[in-house]
């Protein structure tokens with residue numbers, strides 16, 4: 001029985017988020033420059049998107065470039081931005097065929113104009129796609145996002161549009177960049193690092209975390225299926241007891 005066949009259809013997570021990590025180490029292991037790892041990481045992105053769509057995952061969010069990544073050497077940043085433009089140009093048609101809809105979260109205005117324009121074009125090309133909702137986090141960090149949400153809410157309070165008593169869990173969620181996405185049930189991180197690195201901190205309050213030692217360029221649809229099978233064997237209690245869940 002293949003891993004895909006083991007997946008229980010009515011227990012699928014609706015939203016999977018992935019911290020794609022290990023491109024640099026993957027390249028170094030082969031005596032190559034870090035950029036080579038990023039280039040090969042694109043094949044993993046393609047495989048995961050196709051596999052997620054194939055089994056009916058509704059939302060997939062990929063952490064492609066963090067706020068902190070701006071601190072990397074300029075030539076790596078330039079190569080990553082170039083790779084983004086190239087990947088969007090090359091992959092949009094394929095994404096359309098796979099019925100994928102695209103959105104971006106993060107401080108988009110901080111990206112080079114060429115990246116912004118390509119993203120805008122691709123988002124528009126894919127706007128009517130009925131399938132997988134793909135979100136790419138670019139120049140994103142959860143603390144940036146939460147800070148922006150707090151500023152936004154503070155402005156609404158100052159203008160008398162809302163009362164501080166009306167600030168709820170839901171209102172905060174609505175002011176995040178992921179306002180119309182469900183919280184991820186499953187968060188995957190590759191490369192053996194067991195941390196969250198400023199990704200979706202608010203949204204993952206009750207997510208199941210799955211860490212794998214596979215480096216991102218080695219990660220494929222089969223690995224996604226393995227993570228989903230592992231998730232489906234867990235008991236999600238949301239603070240309740242096992243007994244309460246049974247009854």
Ligand code: FPP
Pocket residue numbers: 020021022023024025026034038039041042045062063064065066069083084087088136191216
């Ligand atoms: C983390 O590995 C990976 C990144 C910072 C970039 C991810 C980008 C891609 C997979 C390619 C383009 C993406 C899209 C959506 C088309 P790392 O460089 O931190 O690896 P290391 O921890 O081994 O150094």
